[in-house]
Structure formats: structure tokens, C-alpha cells
Amino acid sequence: MAGCVPRPVSVPVSAPSGTHVETVAFTTTHDRVDVLDAATSVLVSSNFTITLANERLGLMQTDYVPLSLVQDALADTVRVRNNRLNDLLMRITLNADPRGESTFVQVKGTFQKVTGAPVSSDNLIGLYWLERVGKEMAASLEVPYVQQLPDSTYVRALGETGPATPPSRTAGVRSAARAAGILIAVLFALTLAVGAFGPTSNTAPALAQ
Numbered sequence: 001m002a003g004c005v006p007r008p009v010s011v012p013v014s015a016p017s018g019t020h021v022e023t024v025a026f027t028t029t030h031d032r033v034d035v036l037d038a039a040t041s042v043l044v045s046s047n048f049t050i051t052l053a054n055e056r057l058g059l060m061q062t063d064y065v066p067l068s069l070v071q072d073a074l075a076d077t078v079r080v081r082n083n084r085l086n087d088l089l090m091r092i093t094l095n096a097d098p099r100g101e102s103t104f105v106q107v108k109g110t111f112q113k114v115t116g117a118p119v120s121s122d123n124l125i126g127l128y129w130l131e132r133v134g135k136e137m138a139a140s141l142e143v144p145y146v147q148q149l150p151d152s153t154y155v156r157a158l159g160e161t162g163p164a165t166p167p168s169r170t171a172g173v174r175s176a177a178r179a180a181g182i183l184i185a186v187l188f189a190l191t192l193a194v195g196a197f198g199p200t201s202n203t204a205p206a207l208a209q
């Protein structure tokens with residue numbers, strides 16, 4: 001990238017609705033040009049398409065890519081075939097900020113789900129792959145990076161599909177049960193009222209005498 005002409009500065013595309021964001025970071029002694037050069041190599045080899053790169057600002061951004069393609073590119077990762085990786089897309093935004101004699105590198109992942117409602121475990125799955133990409137970048141810059149999310153947690157998150165009953169549906173069931181209870185109480189009261197004010201029995205005159 002050092003020999004390339006920087007693209008015109010443009011505003012990154014805003015995240016679509018229904019997205020969430022995770023961030024990882026590390027510090028290196030390399031300058032911005034080296035950081036963006038290393039990041040370019042890692043992102044391209046991880047099946048990302050770079051849509052924005054500016055050396056002067058230390059900014060880089062990619063297009064959305066399914067996590068399944070990222071897994072295919074990183075051969076040394078845990079390989080679990082799961083359709084959820086096809087439904088979760090990730091976009092990388094990188095900022096390289098000079099701080100004295102070092103450069104602070106922030107790698108942000110924006111995630112979007114293609115089909116179905118988001119569940120809490122989607123965040124863990126996205127963070128796992130963001131850390132994998134960030135770790136590759138750090139390694140290419142000879143910076144140690146300890147992954148915070150273990151493989152076991154990631155595999156467990158892949159098996160989770162969220163609560164069996166959505167919160168909104170649970171509330172509806174509770175409302176229906178409460179309404180049924182009120183209806184039964186009203187019917188019971190009406191039955192008592194009919195019995196109290198209905199025609200008197202044949203034994204009433206005899207008792208009156």
C-alpha cells in the first residue's frame with residue numbers, strides 16, 4: 001500500500017439496522033503505513049473486500065462478508081460446520097492512531113444477521129471471529145495478542161439458538177391466561193346470581209306456613 005495512491009476520503013457506509021458492534025485493539029511500534037499494509041494482507045487473505053483505505057487518516061474498511069468465508073480462510077481455527085456462520089455477516093473497520101513512538105490499532109467488527117431474529121449468542125460468535133482476524137493482524141506486525149474468547153465458549157455459542165419462547169410471546173401467553181381466569185370468575189359469579197334471584201322452589205310455601 002505504500003506505493004499506492006490513496007483513495008479519495010469518503011464517509012464509511014452506516015451500519016444497517018439490526019447490527020451489533022464489537023471491538024479489539026492492540027499497540028505496535030510500526031507506523032500507519034506498515035499497519036495498513038499488514039491489515040490489507042490479512043483482510044484480503046481472509047476473503048474480505050476492501051472498500052475504503054486512506055493512509056493519511058490511518059483508516060480502512062471492508063465490505064460485509066459471511067463468517068463462513070472467514071472460517072474457510074483461517075485454516076488453523078476451530079472448524080465447525082454450522083449454518084449460523086452463513087447468516088452472520090461481518091464488516092471490518094480499522095483505525096491506526098499514532099501515539100508517540102507507537103501506533104494504537106483499533107479493529108472494529110460490525111455484524112449483521114441475514115435471516116431470523118438476533119440472539120445473544122450471535123455476539124459471542126461475532127467476537128470470536130473478530131478476535132481471530134485481530135490476532136492475525138497483530139501476528140503480522142510481530143505483536144503478541146492473547147485471544148480472550150476461548151474455543152470452547154465459541155463452540156458452545158454455536159449450539160445455542162436463543163430462548164425457546166420469545167419474550168413477546170411469553171407475555172402474550174401470560175395475558176391470555178390472566179384473561180381466561182377473569183372470564184371464569186365472571187361466569188362463576190353469574191351462576192351464583194342466577195341461583196339467588198331465580199324462581200323459588202316448591203317447598204317455599206310449605207316452609208312459609
